[in-house]
Each structure stands twice: as C-alpha cells, then as structure tokens.
Amino acid sequence: MTSIHAPLIEMRNIEKHFGSVIALAGVSVQIYPGECHCLLGDNGAGKSTFIKTMSGVHKPTRGEILFEGKAMQFDDPRDAITAGIATVYQDLAMIPLMSVSRNFFMGNEPLKKFGPFGFFDHEKANRITMEEMRAMGINLRGPDQAVGTLSGGERQTVAIARAVHFGAKVLILDEPTSALGVRQTANVLATVDKVRKKGIAVVFITHNVRHAMAVGDRFTVLNRGKTLGTAQRGQITPEELQDLMAGGQEMAELEGSLGGTV
Amino acid sequence: MADAAQPPSMADERVKKMSGLRRALIRPELGGIVGTIAVFTFFILFAFDSGMFSSQGVLNWSIVSAQFMIIAVGACLLMIAGEFDLSVGSMIGFAGMSIAILSVTLGWPVWLAILTTFVLCIAIGGLNGYIVVRTGLPSFIVTLAFLFILRGFTIFLPQLIERKTIIGGINDVSAGDPLAWLFGGKILKGFFAWLGEAGIISTFERGINKGQPVVDGIPMLIVWAIVLVIFGHVLLTRTRFGNWIFAAGGDAQAARYVGVPVNRVKILMFMFSAFCATVFATCQVMEFGSAGADRGLLKEFEAIIAVVIGGALLTGGYGSVIGAALGALIFGVVQQGLFFAGVESSLFRVFLGVILLGAVILNTYIRRLITGER
Known part of the structure; x- marks a missing residue:
C-alpha cells in the first residue's frame, strides 16, 4: 500500500556507540508518508536512542539517514524541526504553569508589528489555539487556561496538534500512551489516526502491543540494539509481536509460569 | 477503535465553571493588590496626621519604594526565568564604588565613569549567568559566591x-554632567513650583528657600522605577521574549525541545538584573554624593521578598512585574510608615518575615489552583 511512494525517511544500518556500549547495532527502517510506523521494543532495546538519532539529538556512529531521498546531517534538534521532523516527548511536551495558547506557540510566537518592535500577537495565538483544539476534540474553557489543568492525554494531543500546525512531515511520538488511562489512550490513538490521514508520517514508539495494533500500519521490533524486521499490518498477530519484543524463548517460559496472562 | 474513541464535542461536564473569585485568585498580582490596599488603609487610619501623606511624606516613601522597585524588576524577570541573583546587594555596593573610584580618584569624566561601570557590572552579571548555564549549578550557589x-x-x-x-566628593565632579543628571536630577520642577504658588503643596516659610515648594520635582530615581516596571511588564507579557522567559523557568528542557534558546534567555536576565542593580547604585551615588563599602547590604533579599509578595513562584515560570512593583510599594510604604507612626524600626523586620511567609503560603496555594494539583 505504501510502496508506491518514496520513503520520507530512510535509516540505513544505523549504529550508535556510547563509549564501549553498543546501543544500536545496525538498524534499518523506512518511514513512508501517511503511515503509522510502530516501533516496538522492551526497555533497553534501543528505542529511545533510535528516535533521538532520527530527531537530531544524537549523531549516528555509523550508517546514513536519507530524508526525502537526500542524505542529511542534523547538528541539533532545531535543524530536524526546521526540516519537518517533530518529536513529542512523553513528559516534556508542555509547561503546566503556562496557558495552552502560550504553550502552543512556544518557540514560534506570532508577531504583530508595531513600528520597529514586534509584539506577541495574543489575539491571533488565542484564535488559532481555540480552532486547533476544537479540531482535535478538546474543549477549552479559554485559551488562557493553564496546561496544568489538562489531563495527560489532552497534553499529548495539544503537543501533537502543535507539531502538525507548524508543518511537521514526520511526527515522532515517544511512548505517548504509556502513562495514560484507557479513555485518554483512546483519545491519543484517535489523534494519531487523524494526523496520519493528513499524510503525515507517524513514528509511534511503544511497548504496548495492543496500542500498536490499534493504529499501526507497519511494525518494527527492536531487541538489544538490533531490528528483528518490519511486518505489515495483518501479517503478524499480537502474540507474535509480544514474543519478538521479549526475545521469544525466555518469555515463553515466563508466560507459562504466569498462566498466559501477560 | 479509533472511531469509537472520538471525544464528544460538547463541553466536558466534569470541568466546573470557574467562579469570578477563583479566576481573580489565579492572577499573580492578587496578593500585591490586596496587600497594597491593606497597607494604605492601615496607615490612612492610624498615621494620617503624622505627615506621611503630606507632599514631603509622599515623596519620602515614594523614593524608598522606587528603590525597591528598580531591583525588584530585575529580580522578578530572573526569578520567572528560573534563577536567583543573590549578588544584587553586593553589586550595588560594587557599582557605586566603581563610579566613585573612576570619577573622583582617577578623575575620569562622570559620564565615562558611569558608562564604564554599567559595562563592567552587566559583564559580571553575564558571567554569573554563563557559569550557571554552563555548569548547571544552582544559581543560588554561583551568585552567593559573587555576593562575597x-x-x-x-x-x-x-x-x-x-x-x-x-x-x-562626587557631587563636586558631577555638576553639569548630562549622564549624572539622568540618575540624580529631577523633572517637572516648573509644575511643582506652580503647585507651590497655587498653595496645593506646602512651601518653605523661612530661610533662603522661602516661598519655594518643599517638594521641588520628581527625582529621576522614581522615573527610572516607573520606566523599568513598564518595560519589564511589556517585555514579559507582550513579546516573544517574554514567552521564552516563562518557558525557560517553567521547564527548561521542554522549552529547549521546541527551540527556545533557554541559555541565552537566562544569561540575558542575569545581565538585566545586574543592570537594575547598577541603576540603583548610580541613583544612590548621585543622591548621596558618595559611595560606601556597605551600600546595598541585604538588598538581594529585599528584592526577592518584593517579588514573592508580588506573586512570583520561587521555582520559576510564574509571576508578574506589576505584582513585584506592588510588593516593592508595600515595602516602601510600611518601612517609612512605621517611621512616621513612631513605631520602633526594628519591627519592620518582623513585618518582613511575617509577610514573606504569608505570601509564600498563598503562592503555593495559587499554584495548586492553576495546575489543578492536589
């Protein structure tokens, strides 16, 4: 389904070493526009290192990154954001004490010229914030409502809406659902679905197979710094994914002792 | 699954409508406004006849309040950006001494001495900030070192x-210097002369100044205070940079992730704090005509207390310049008002401690209201 497009990002044999620790030992992934690509892996599998390489925080030790067909070199996250790669981090998406509108435009404040001075255009910021929030299904009391009063799921949604509004082509979501309740998780997954339909590539990091199956088009499993391959939706069952993530053998034994409830 | 999760488009029934009182409560200036009204009510009731509200009395507490305001603006923006500057008091002494040594001892023109001092002190402020953002040490420790x-x-x-x-001997060398006037001069002299003639404010009845008004103009110190408060308020609430100040103090890492130059913001705020301290020092030197090694003692704490009374959180990310200015006003009025009312001046410190504690408790409560924490 996605093979007719050229990949938006292609990561080829990415290796990342931290001193003597090999965090990534040759990972290759292709991300296509309009797909939700789930990156699964247990704790310590190298998921965070991998997305930080993609978003410009780390430079790969070996391997190359192609963005829209061209080899790219990001010096810092700002370069990646400018290119259209936005990352939403689990806990660090929003500042609770600031209003939704101030958060939404943080780092991208709209300006109103007044002679030689540029002032923060609160009117425009408030209007756009309310529109975007309504489109995402969040009803604010007002644009000056503090982010601290929003639920975890709503904060993730605001952060996603912000990234989309500022022209992200690739949206990297770092465990957006891991700290959320059932209802909030559903909201975030619905948001992911909306974003994907706009033609934006979503890279969805999770260790929850059910969340991945709910929205994912393709699934890549990382284990101990290596990729165990990418599967299309429908070609793999949740149980198989779970086994791949945990490294098969041990998990089967553990599951046996827990009566198959994990 | 995704479709079923579509959130309802009507208002969320679990979010209570906010009452007007609650809405007013989460304005950072609230404490300052209530405090200002309380303080003025108190002194009007109990010390109205003491001369506190004559033209001279008003000028007296206005000057003291303006001094507090100047350093409170710098401390406020810095605190909202998430840092402290404990070297403000020492900076005041240092800046004053620098002007005196350069102009009196070395014989430089006063304007050059003032400019050099500003450059030097702002550079030291920048160094404070640079060390803080580079080492990641708490600004409390770094600026404590600079205090000493x-x-x-x-x-x-x-x-x-x-x-x-x-x-x-600074007054002897500063006479006629344009930059010295900017810090030690007075404006609206004609207006006050007219007020005196019209009998609206009192005039001297004897001596060489007979017929002249007791208050002959607005000192530049007060003008500086008002200009700095307006500048700080507009910068914080109406500009892109102001949003970055809030962001840097609210959560530096989250701000960095969306491209806010957090380190630059913090260093600039340390420099602004040093600038405010130098304005204070220059005005003081021009007023007294001298610089003393003990000037500015404990001013850093008074600035921080004024900012906290004004509703800023010690943890950064929240506060108001107008609030800090009201905190400074409360300070000035109470300090001078106790003097006018004939109350032992050491009790002022008791007042300080009590009001600081009250303000911090109130602020913590307000923070919970804003963020919905329990």
Whole structure:
C-alpha cells in the first residue's frame, strides 16, 4: 500500500556507540508518508536512542539517514524541526504553569508589528489555539487556561496538534500512551489516526502491543540494539509481536509460569 | 477503535465553571493588590496626621519604594526565568564604588565613569549567568559566591587606593554632567513650583528657600522605577521574549525541545538584573554624593521578598512585574510608615518575615489552583 511512494525517511544500518556500549547495532527502517510506523521494543532495546538519532539529538556512529531521498546531517534538534521532523516527548511536551495558547506557540510566537518592535500577537495565538483544539476534540474553557489543568492525554494531543500546525512531515511520538488511562489512550490513538490521514508520517514508539495494533500500519521490533524486521499490518498477530519484543524463548517460559496472562 | 474513541464535542461536564473569585485568585498580582490596599488603609487610619501623606511624606516613601522597585524588576524577570541573583546587594555596593573610584580618584569624566561601570557590572552579571548555564549549578550557589567576591572587592579597593571605605566628593565632579543628571536630577520642577504658588503643596516659610515648594520635582530615581516596571511588564507579557522567559523557568528542557534558546534567555536576565542593580547604585551615588563599602547590604533579599509578595513562584515560570512593583510599594510604604507612626524600626523586620511567609503560603496555594494539583 505504501510502496508506491518514496520513503520520507530512510535509516540505513544505523549504529550508535556510547563509549564501549553498543546501543544500536545496525538498524534499518523506512518511514513512508501517511503511515503509522510502530516501533516496538522492551526497555533497553534501543528505542529511545533510535528516535533521538532520527530527531537530531544524537549523531549516528555509523550508517546514513536519507530524508526525502537526500542524505542529511542534523547538528541539533532545531535543524530536524526546521526540516519537518517533530518529536513529542512523553513528559516534556508542555509547561503546566503556562496557558495552552502560550504553550502552543512556544518557540514560534506570532508577531504583530508595531513600528520597529514586534509584539506577541495574543489575539491571533488565542484564535488559532481555540480552532486547533476544537479540531482535535478538546474543549477549552479559554485559551488562557493553564496546561496544568489538562489531563495527560489532552497534553499529548495539544503537543501533537502543535507539531502538525507548524508543518511537521514526520511526527515522532515517544511512548505517548504509556502513562495514560484507557479513555485518554483512546483519545491519543484517535489523534494519531487523524494526523496520519493528513499524510503525515507517524513514528509511534511503544511497548504496548495492543496500542500498536490499534493504529499501526507497519511494525518494527527492536531487541538489544538490533531490528528483528518490519511486518505489515495483518501479517503478524499480537502474540507474535509480544514474543519478538521479549526475545521469544525466555518469555515463553515466563508466560507459562504466569498462566498466559501477560 | 479509533472511531469509537472520538471525544464528544460538547463541553466536558466534569470541568466546573470557574467562579469570578477563583479566576481573580489565579492572577499573580492578587496578593500585591490586596496587600497594597491593606497597607494604605492601615496607615490612612492610624498615621494620617503624622505627615506621611503630606507632599514631603509622599515623596519620602515614594523614593524608598522606587528603590525597591528598580531591583525588584530585575529580580522578578530572573526569578520567572528560573534563577536567583543573590549578588544584587553586593553589586550595588560594587557599582557605586566603581563610579566613585573612576570619577573622583582617577578623575575620569562622570559620564565615562558611569558608562564604564554599567559595562563592567552587566559583564559580571553575564558571567554569573554563563557559569550557571554552563555548569548547571544552582544559581543560588554561583551568585552567593559573587555576593562575597564583589563585596570583598568593594571593601578592599577603596582601602587600597584611598585608605578609606567611603569615597565622597562626587557631587563636586558631577555638576553639569548630562549622564549624572539622568540618575540624580529631577523633572517637572516648573509644575511643582506652580503647585507651590497655587498653595496645593506646602512651601518653605523661612530661610533662603522661602516661598519655594518643599517638594521641588520628581527625582529621576522614581522615573527610572516607573520606566523599568513598564518595560519589564511589556517585555514579559507582550513579546516573544517574554514567552521564552516563562518557558525557560517553567521547564527548561521542554522549552529547549521546541527551540527556545533557554541559555541565552537566562544569561540575558542575569545581565538585566545586574543592570537594575547598577541603576540603583548610580541613583544612590548621585543622591548621596558618595559611595560606601556597605551600600546595598541585604538588598538581594529585599528584592526577592518584593517579588514573592508580588506573586512570583520561587521555582520559576510564574509571576508578574506589576505584582513585584506592588510588593516593592508595600515595602516602601510600611518601612517609612512605621517611621512616621513612631513605631520602633526594628519591627519592620518582623513585618518582613511575617509577610514573606504569608505570601509564600498563598503562592503555593495559587499554584495548586492553576495546575489543578492536589
């Protein structure tokens, strides 16, 4: 389904070493526009290192990154954001004490010229914030409502809406659902679905197979710094994914002792 | 699954409508406004006849409040950006001494001495900030070190050069200097002369100044305070940079992720704090005509207390310049008002401690209201 497009990002044999620790030992992934690509892996599998390489925080030790067909070199996250790669981090998406509108435009404040001075255009910021929030299904009391009063799921949604509004082509979501309740998780997954339909590539990091199956088009499993391959939706069952993530053998034994409830 | 999760488009029934009172409560200036009204009510009721509200009395507490305001603006923006500057008091002493040594001892023109001092002090402020963002140490420790370093030099240098700790004679060299006027002059003299003639404010009845108004103009110190408060308020609430100040103090890492130059913001705010301290020092030197090694003692704490009374959180990310200015006003009025009312002045410190504690407790409560924490 996605093979007719050229990949938006292609990561080829990415290796990342931290001193003597090999965090990534040759990972290759292709991300296509309009797909939700789930990156699964247990704790310590190298998921965070991998997305930080993609978003410009780390430079790969070996391997190359192609963005829209061209080899790219990001010096810092700002370069990646400018290119259209936005990352939403689990806990660090929003500042609770600031209003939704101030958060939404943080780092991208709209300006109103007044002679030689540029002032923060609160009117425009408030209007756009309310529109975007309504489109995402969040009803604010007002644009000056503090982010601290929003639920975890709503904060993730605001952060996603912000990234989309500022022209992200690739949206990297770092465990957006891991700290959320059932209802909030559903909201975030619905948001992911909306974003994907706009033609934006979503890279969805999770260790929850059910969340991945709910929205994912393709699934890549990382284990101990290596990729165990990418599967299309429908070609793999949740149980198989779970086994791949945990490294098969041990998990089967553990599951046996827990009566198959994990 | 995704479709079923579509959130309802009507208002969320679990979010209560906010009452007007609650809405007013989460304005950072609230404490300052209530405090200001309370303080004025108190002194009007109990000390109205003491001369506190004559033209001279008003000028007296206005000057003291303006001094607090100047350093409170710098401390406020810095605190919202998430940092403290404990070297403000020492910086005041150091800046004053620098102007005195350069102009009186070395004979430089006063304007050059003032400009050099501003450059020097802002650079030291920048160094404070640079060390804080580079090392990641708490600004509390870094600026505490500068509190001692600057105070040490302020006592050592005049002793080394002039064998004394107070350098006077600045008024003799500053006469007619345009930059000196900017800090030590007065404006609206004509207006006050007219007020005096019209009998609206009192005039001298005897001596060489007979017929002239007791208050002959607005000192530039007060003008500086008002200009800095307006500048700080507009910068914080109406500009892109202001949003970055909030962001840097609210959560530096989250701000960095969306491209806010957090380190630059923090260093600039340390420099602004040093600028405010130098304005204070220059006005003081021009008013007294001398610089002393003990000037500015404890001012850093008074600035921080004014900012906290004004509703800013000690943890950063929240506060108001107008609130800090009201905090400074409360300070000035109470300090001078107790004097007018004939109350023992040491009780002012008791008042300080009590009001600080009250303000911090109130602010913590307000923070919970804003963020919905329990």
